[in-house]
Amino acid sequence: MRSQAATLLWRAGIAAALVCAIGVLPWLSHTDPALTVLKARSADRDPTPEVLADIRDRLGLDAGPFHLLGEWLGGLWRGDAGRSWISGSEVTPAVLQALGVSLLLMAVALAVAAGTAALICARTLWLGARRRLDGRRAGGSGSAVLAALPEFLTASVLATVVGVQLGWLPALGWYGPQWTILPALALGLPAGAVLGRLLDDLLPGAFAEPWALAATARGLPGRTVARQALRRCLPGLLPNTGLFVVGITGGAVTVEQIFDIPGLGRTTLQAALAQDLPVLQAGTLALVLLAAAAAALAHLLTRLLIGPALRDGALPSLHRPAPPGRRFLPFAYGGLLVGVIALGLPRDPLALDTTERLTAPSRSHPFGTDALGRDVLARVGHGALDTLLLALAITAATLLTGVALGLLPRLSGPLVDTVTALPPVLVALLVTAVVGSGTATPALAVATVAWAPLAAHTSALLRQERAALHLAATRALGAGPWYLLRHELLPAVLPPVTRHALLRLPGIALALASLAFLGLGAQPPTPEWGLLLAENQPYAERAPWAVLAPAAVLALLGALAVTSAGAAQRAPRRGGRAETTLPVPEQRPETRELVTTR
Structure with missing residues (x-):
């Protein structure tokens, strides 16, 4: 309990430090927030001293960054994240709406990533289920090429070819389920290639474990062994899957820009460029909370899978x-x-x-x-x-x-x-x-x-x-x-x-x-x-x-x-633990293998 409380305090401290750093961002960069807000509101308006003074007075900039930060943090307890410096609208509904858009896109992109990873690992699972796996990772370099494709290039090609030239799917906007397919492909294909390579790296070790050998010797179906091998390897990937969840939600800026999607990543980026601090702070806080929830869920699933x-x-x-x-x-x-x-x-x-x-x-x-x-x-x-x-x-x-x-x-x-x-x-x-x-x-x-x-x-x-x-x-x-x-x-x-x-x-x-x-x-x-x-x-x-x-x-x-x-x-070492077996006399081969140190 004490370690969990310390971890919770550590997380809260990091999140608070991040939000505070964002709150003083314009003052750290030695830029005038009033001038940045004016350019974002109306680029053609002259930045006269009177106009800038009016903006400072309306936003309370003369009170300093820490006063503004304290007011913003005080409003969070009431569910009020303030008003946008650019549009004047309430921040909380806008950020929640952008978060909902990003979560929907994330769900579809994760489905694409899971399908891509399954295709990459299919041959390894098939060979392992039939005891034909010789230890090599079966995934080819095609998955590496897929993982290396830039997201914005994939998005541009899909939008131009599939959306505009062929007209099979809508290429711009966000009006329904059909509008999620192309951006989800652009996000999910590279992420699935990375996850598939990592999973394909672990599967040969799972098929070589004693339980898999014993299950095959007993005549259990190969698909059952393959399913359990997959379950055995997933805990090692769950933390990275949680990272992909956050990355697809908050880091999909270029894809959201190309497909004109009002997601959280695009909203946060636009607020950062315009120094719209209330929106930027609320969007960043939403991303931090999402990351904490994804990490907690990954930890729970790891416990459930391994036991x-x-x-x-x-x-x-x-x-x-x-x-x-x-x-x-x-x-x-x-x-x-x-x-x-x-x-x-x-x-x-x-x-x-x-x-x-x-x-x-x-x-x-x-x-x-x-x-x-x-x-x-x-x-x-x-x-x-x-x-x-x-x-x-x-x-x-x-x-x-x-x-x-x-x-x-x-x-x-x-x-x-x-x-x-x-x-x-x-x-x-x-x-x-x-x-x-x-x-x-x-x-x-x-x-x-x-x-x-x-x-x-x-x-x-x-x-x-x-x-x-x-x-x-x-x-x-x-x-x-x-x-x-x-x-x-x-x-x-x-x-x-x-x-x-x-x-x-x-x-x-x-x-x-x-x-x-x-x-x-x-x-x-x-x-x-x-x-x-x-x-x-x-x-x-x-x-x-x-x-x-x-x-x-x-x-x-x-x-x-x-x-x-x-x-x-990892090459075996002569005389090291790769060749060392604990002496257990009068034991059956299955039992001896359980106490063999690699």
């Missing part, structure tokens, strides 16, 4: 050394990516030729040209230095941070829930207010939020690994906490979390690009890959090669990241 085995330390370990997969794929993808970059580097990425605007691919321009006549191959090649190096550095930093904080779940759990609730754009605005704008702002903003899924994954795997049978046996032999951490827990947790980090590498590159596109960081004509997508997106129908080239390179990066992650496997 007392998690408490009693009676779980086998899911992380077994798997045979190496196709080793040539990373070299093939890497060679192709290096080849594209090498061909683009000798070309000039800034050379303009207006006579060759949006020309199709040819021998002189293998990837075509953009709207200014610049060679797309040259821009892709030169943009690799900015995109790849920065994304790799952030991935390494977030991996170390996520693992370190994931080893301390009581400290990091509430922090993960709060950080995940924040869209990267909002974090970037906070970072800009503190350290100023510049090329480092997107990196700091993305690094601030990107560690959270890795920490949640680490905590979930660590919780199950601590309940494993081999750990209890090693502890009984006299092993201390540091020995268990170094020789048992970290070797089991690091490989899957490293694969998870590599899977998110293309997403980090896209997050950097989206922030740069919003004016926070690198600006045109910098040939950054995601920025190329954003610049050429308006010409996708007329010149699709200008968009497909950087999108294909990003997808190739995703395939390279996931296939390279196959090398991050």
Whole structure:
């Protein structure tokens, strides 16, 4: 009870600190809130001293940020979140309406994600049910390409092709169930690809556990064994599923913008850009509460799925050394990516030729040209230095941070829930207010939020690994906490979390690009890959090669990241616990296998 109360106080403290930071955001950034509000209300009106003084008087800005914050917090107890500084309407009904829209979109997107993950894991489940699984993860690199597709690019293609050209589904607006399908596909397909890869990573270990071998020996149907293996693996993914719930709800800004959906993410972003503090504070608080509810639900489902085995330390370990997969794929993808970059580097990425605007691919321009006549191959090649190096550095930093904080779940759990609730754009605005704008702002903003899924994954795997049978046996032999951490827990947790980090590498590159596109960081004509997508997106129908080239390179990066992650496997050690069996004489093979330490 004491630990639960401390965790609850820690969560409340983090949420309060976040809301307070948002409440003083204009004063931190040394901007005049009255001027920002005036521009948002009427961009053509002159900011005369009289007009600005009238706005300050109406909003009570002269009283200072802490007075305004205290009034806003006092109104929350009565269900009153104040009035919008821009429109003057009540905030609570508007935020609740936006939350309802986002929750409906989230539900449909999660259904799409579940279906996508099921398709990715179908072959592994089929092979495992028939005892034909040799330990390799059956998911191919197609899921990696799907996971690497930018959400705004997928949304643009679906809206243009399916909604406008074919006319099968509505492309704009929010008027009924039909309007949820296309945005749910844009959000659910990449999320389902990531979840499917993570689940496919755990299934071989579940099928190799003693209960699965005993069930097969007794003649139980393969579908029953597969269903129980799926149930065995789900607890390790539930924390990340909760993160996807929050990310789809609050982080779906670009998709909501493209499809003109009045969701919570779009509402919060518009309030952040206009510094409409009452709406921004209420939207952020709603996201934080949603994150806490998703984390609590994931924890409850974990307890229900595993039962007392998690408490009693009676779980086998899911992380077994798997045979190496196709080793040539990373070299093939890497060679192709290096080849594209090498061909683009000798070309000039800034050379303009207006006579060759949006020309199709040819021998002189293998990837075509953009709207200014610049060679797309040259821009892709030169943009690799900015995109790849920065994304790799952030991935390494977030991996170390996520693992370190994931080893301390009581400290990091509430922090993960709060950080995940924040869209990267909002974090970037906070970072800009503190350290100023510049090329480092997107990196700091993305690094601030990107560690959270890795920490949640680490905590979930660590919780199950601590309940494993081999750990209890090693502890009984006299092993201390540091020995268990170094020789048992970290070797089991690091490989899957490293694969998870590599899977998110293309997403980090896209997050950097989206922030740069919003004016926070690198600006045109910098040939950054995601920025190329954003610049050429308006010409996708007329010149699709200008968009497909950087999108294909990003997808190739995703395939390279996931296939390279196959090398991050836990190899058996000679004389270590991979080959160590506790001496239990006169026991049947089934019983001996239960006390075998991997």
